[in-house]
Amino acid sequence: MNLIRLAIDKPVSVSVVVLLTLLFGLLALMSIPVQMTPNVDSTVVTVSTFWEGASPQEVEQEIVDKQEERLKSVSGLKKMTSQSTENSATVALEFYVGVDKDEALREVSDKLREVPAYPENVDEPVISASNPQDRDYIAWIMFETTDPELDIRTLFDFADERVKPQLERAEGVAEVNVLGGMEREVQVRFDPIRLAQLGVTYGQLADALRSENVNVSAGSIDSGKSSVRVRTVGQYESLTDIEQTVITYTDGGPIRVGDVAEAALTFKEPGSFVRSMGQTVMAINVQREVGTNVIEVMKDLKATIERLNETGGMLDAQARKLGLNGTLRLRQVYDQTIYINSAVQLVIKNIFIGGGLAIVTLLIFLRSVRAVGVIGLAIPISIIGTFVAMVAARAKPERHQFGRAGVCGRHGG
Incomplete structure (x- = not known):
């Protein structure tokens, strides 16, 4: 009753408090970030193992099955998934909320030590921890062309070196990945018969290419008050440079790479592929910065x-x-804000409907427009005031929090 008496005795002060609540609430609503789902502090531990030259079936049998057998008993484990691909294995362990990340990493490491001996040439497993929120991609973008003769995947270098940096400069973008493209590479295709005829081994060929394709710093030369840095440039600039590389010397003269092999500019085998409408395409995904x-x-x-x-x-x-016979463009195929705006509009609509029904119900029973008007004003004031508390708590307006604000507002009324 003291609070009611205070409000009656000091109407100006109460009005000022209400107006300030509305003002700061609206400012808070405009300043806090918006996201689709709440941050969940669950831990995901990933175990990556590399085995060069192994098929997916061999990776599954010799690595993944053995690791899963040991890791399934890790405490706090919620879900375990694995992926076996050519040359590598990935096991992801998702833990329940509240599990300590350091403790999970330690226990996973201990369990991996119990795995029986791996096949020869298998690298030591690499363990890393991440949060599911770190993989929150807000957009997927595809490259499209109207030229039927162009394989869009061959534009990987252009996408990675030109388009990707432009997207990364957008405010709030944390990471941009190009998927499904074919990266250019230089292949040296040697003739084993020719190698044998000239008495050259594969190791000699590889060593020659490795040792010649480098830039080396030769220090500096002091000349009075000035100093000149010396650097020898040896990296290949053309296919001809590669074929002119000397492998070894014989009585008949130097044996060059071009004598036993052919250098060709081609594309790497893609490590991943993206399909859309039955067509293999190249795509980009975008991840935002946290907060x-x-x-x-x-x-x-x-x-x-x-x-x-x-x-x-x-x-x-x-x-x-x-020289394309058509156009080249980017098309966004996924936009997370569509779902966010839809969810927010739905919650706001429900708040208005719920508030209206509450006012009508009160009007039926109280039969006093003045009393219902006071209660009706309390609903939006309490909802808007909630955002001040959200800013103080560094929260983000997600779908479930909008819903709670609406419930609190109607309950407060």
Whole structure:
């Protein structure tokens, strides 16, 4: 009753407090980040093992099965998944919320020591810990072309060296990955018969290529008040440079790489592939920085994509450079903010419906417009005031928190 009497005796002070609550609540709502789901402090431990030259079946039988047999008894384990690919194995262990990360890493390391001996040439398993929130990708973007003769995957170098840095400059972007492309590489294809005829071994060929393709610092030369740095440049600049490399010397003269092999510029076998509508494509995924506003990050990211796609932009210039019979552009196929905006609008709609029903119900029973008006004002004030507390707690307005604010507001009414 003292609080009610105070409000009646000091209406100006109460009005000021209410207005300040509304003001700071609205400022807080505009300043705090927005994201789709809450941060969950669960721990994921990943075990990566490399075995060069092994098939996926061999990796599964000789590495993954043995590791899973030991790791399944780790305390606090919620879920374990594995992936066996050519040359490597990955086992991911997700722990329940509250499990200490350092303790989980220690126990996983101890269990791996119990694994029976691995086959020869298997590298030591690498253990790392991460949070599921760290893999929160807010956008997926695909490269598209109207030229039917172009394999879009061959543009990996352009995507990685030109497009990727542009997207990384967008405000709030933490990481950009290019997937499904084919990276250029130089292959030296040797003729084993020719090697045998000239008495050259594969090791000699490999050593010659490795030792010649380097830049070496030769120190500096002091000349009075000035100092000149000396550097010998030996890295290959063309296929001809590779084929002119001397492997060894014989009585008949030098034996060069071109005498036993052919250098060719080609593409690496892709380590991953992306398919869309039945077609193999190249894609980009984007990860935001932790604590940033997804909506603001997406606005800047979309502006960057639009700038790259515009006539005369980077993609248009690349299409002309390649002589494409069509266009080259980026198309965003996943946008996390669509789901965020939809969820927020749904919660706001429910708040209005719930608040309206509460007011109508009170009006039916109280039959006093004045009393219901006071209670009706309390609903939005309490909801908006909640955001001040959220800022103080460094929280983010997620779907479940909007819902709670609506419940608290109607209950407060």
